[in-house]
Amino acid sequence: QTVVTQEPSLTVSPGGTVTLTCASSTGAVASGYHPNWLQQKPGQVPRLLIYSTNKKQSWTPARFSGSLLGGKAALTLSGAQPEDEAEYFCLLLDGGAWFFGGGTKLTVL
Amino acid sequence: QVQLVQSGAEVKKPGDSVRISCKAFGYTFTTYWLHWVRQAPGQGPEWMGIIFTNGGSTTYAQNFQGRVTMTRDTSTSTGYMELRGLRSEDTAVYYCAREINFEWALWGQGTPVTVSS
Numbered sequence: 001q002t003v004v005t006q007e008p009s010l011t012v013s014p015g016g017t018v019t020l021t022c023a024s025s026t027g028a029v030a031s032g033y034h035p036n037w038l039q040q041k042p043g044q045v046p047r048l049l050i051y052s053t054n055k056k057q058s059w060t061p062a063r064f065s066g067s068l069l070g071g072k073a074a075l076t077l078s079g080a081q082p083e084d085e086a087e088y089f090c091l092l093l094d095g096g097a098w099f100f101g102g103g104t105k106l107t108v109l
Numbered sequence: 110q111v112q113l114v115q116s117g118a119e120v121k122k123p124g125d126s127v128r129i130s131c132k133a134f135g136y137t138f139t140t141y142w143l144h145w146v147r148q149a150p151g152q153g154p155e156w157m158g159i160i161f162t163n164g165g166s167t168t169y170a171q172n173f174q175g176r177v178t179m180t181r182d183t184s185t186s187t188g189y190m191e192l193r194g195l196r197s198e199d200t201a202v203y204y205c206a207r208e209i210n211f212e213w214a215l216w217g218q219g220t221p222v223t224v225s226s
Contacts, residue, residue: 001171034211038154045204045219046154051212089153093211097170098144098156 002026002094004101011107012080020104021072022090028071029092035073036091037066040103046089050075080108111135113205113217120223125195129220131188131205138186139163141207141215145179145190148219149201159208160188195224 003025012018022035029035037050048057050066053073063079073090085108090101116130131143145157158169160179167179173192181188188205202219 036211036213038213045216047216048212048214051214052210055212057214091154091156091213096168098159100146100154100156103153 002092002097002099004090004092004099006088006090006101006104008102009105009107011109012077012084014080014082014108016080017076017078018080018106019069020075020077020088020090020106021069022074022092022101023072024092024094024099026094029068029073031068033073033092033094035066035068037064037073037075038089038091039086040089041086049088077106082108084108111215113207113215115203115205115217115220118221118223120225121195123196123224123226125224126191126193127195127222128189128191129203129205129222131190131217133186133188133207138181139183141209143179143181143188144206144208144213145177145188146204146206147199147201148204149198152201154204155201157190157203162188195222197224200224 005023034052038046040046049060054066065076067074087103087105089103112134114132139162144159146154148154160167178191204219205217207215
C-alpha cells in the first residue's frame with residue numbers, strides 16, 4: 001500500500017517563500033499521479049488549491065503554485081500571508097486508488 | 110447553488126453500522142464521481158473509496174474492503190456510504206467529495222461519527 005510523505009511542519013515568514021513536498025513510497029511522483037493539494041484550517045472542510053500537479057481553482061490565490069520537483073510533487077507559496085497558516089494535504093492517485101499524505105502544518109511567523 | 114449536503118452527526122456503539130448520505134445540488138449528479146474520505150481527530154484524511162455515479166460501480170480502499178458499501182440513488186442525486194462493524198478507531202469526520210478529471214473541487218460539510226460504548 002502506497003505511503004505518501006509530507007513534511008510534518010514548516011515555518012515561513014510573512015512575505016517569504018516556502019515549498020511543501022509530497023513523496024510516494026512507490027517511486028518518483030509523476031504527472032500520472034495527478035497530485036492534488038488541499039488546504040485545511042481548524043474546524044473547516046478541506047479546500048482544493050491545486051489539482052493535476054499545477055492546475056488552479058478560481059479561488060486559488062496566485063501566490064500558490066504546484067509543480068514536480070526532484071521526484072516529488074511540490075506546492076510553493078511565494079509571498080506568504082498570515083491567512084495561509086493552515087494544514088496542507090497532498091493527494092495522489094496510484095494504481096487506481098487515492099492516497100493522502102499526513103499533512104504539513106504551515107506556520108506563518 | 111452547487112453543493113454536497115451530508116446527513117447529520119451519528120453516535121454508535123462498537124459493532125454497529127452507520128449509513129451516511131450525501132445529496133448533490135446544483136449539478137448533474139452522474140457527471141462526477143463521488144468519493145468518501147474520513148478524517149480521525151488530529152489526523153490526515155484517509156480515502157475510503159469511490160462510486161462511479163453513472164453506472165454505480167465502486168472501488169474501495171484496501172483498508173475498508175469487506176466492511177464498506179457505497180451506493181447511489183440517481184433519482185434523488187444522493188450517494189450513500191455504509192460502514193459496518195464499527196470500532197472506536199472509526200470515530201472520525203466522514204466526507205463525501207466529487208471528482209472529475211482528477212479535480213477534487215467540491216466537498217460535503219462532513220458528518221461526525223462517534224463510536225463509543
